[in-house]
Amino acid sequence: MKYVFGPVSSKRLGQSLGVDLLPPKSCTWNCVYCQLGKTRKFVTERQEFFAREEILEEIREALERHKGLDWITFVGSGETMLYKGIGWLIAEVKKLTDIPVAVITNGSLLYLEEVREELLQADAVLPSLNAGSEALHNQIVRPAAGLTFRQHLEGLVAFRHEYQGRLWIEVMLLGGINDSDEALRDLAIVLKEINPDMVHLVLPTRPAPEQEVHLPSDERIERAIAILSEVTTVVNPLKGNMDLRNAPDMLEAITAIVSRHPVQQRELQKAIADCFPGENDKTAEVMKEMLATGRFKLVEHNGEPYWVMQS
């Protein structure tokens, strides 16, 4: 499948079928923590990168194959809202199924009325906000020229006023960057203004393009939860894991996921083992096959081995 991947399971969205609408990597930001690597060339112009009917057809096929899904999630190799026509896709998916639709976005285009409008039918929208000051925002997300912090905030506030669904803001907590009391208090002030339904605290557990990206200490995570909880509900999600049990072609399914983000070796081992209960050799066999294709490699991050695609 070209656009649909997973299901991937996570505490936030349970069993979620992913839909990627973008050519890699198309983004308005160049975050220090991006698991897709550096943004080589910014994309800020919204386009229908691939024919919407083709994407819908894949979703239809995937819905027939995968049962027990909790969410259909639009998330991509970059900024999801760069896809012009996502509103049409959300509306069409809603005609096919009752499974709720989530959109993961950096939120940088929410200042545009047409973008906010396209999101109104989604059941949950998960935009990013990592800082409460312009300087820190720019240091972390390194936006394309013309995209300002003020605009980002105004977009989030305007969207909150117009949107009836669940607004879950994703905060990436970076050790030594935005985990000080001062940074967290600034963030709490703007979160209060936005008034999201919830904040999902996420951690840089995957390989990042910049050396300065580190996991925060447990003490800082607890502090972040304490400070942000003063203004909204904060969820510290457990890491997601993969479910390959319904994949018709295991290597293809693994490729679809690893090409979108690095996958921890432990997570992949567990996902493969779940497909072959009692067959202990199977995990090593599949990983050997992966290496034999020449398309994957293992890298280390924070002392943990991860699978990534060969560049």
Ligand code: SF4
């Ligand atoms: S917004 Fe997302 S895809 Fe874009 S650079 Fe940041 S982490 Fe990467």
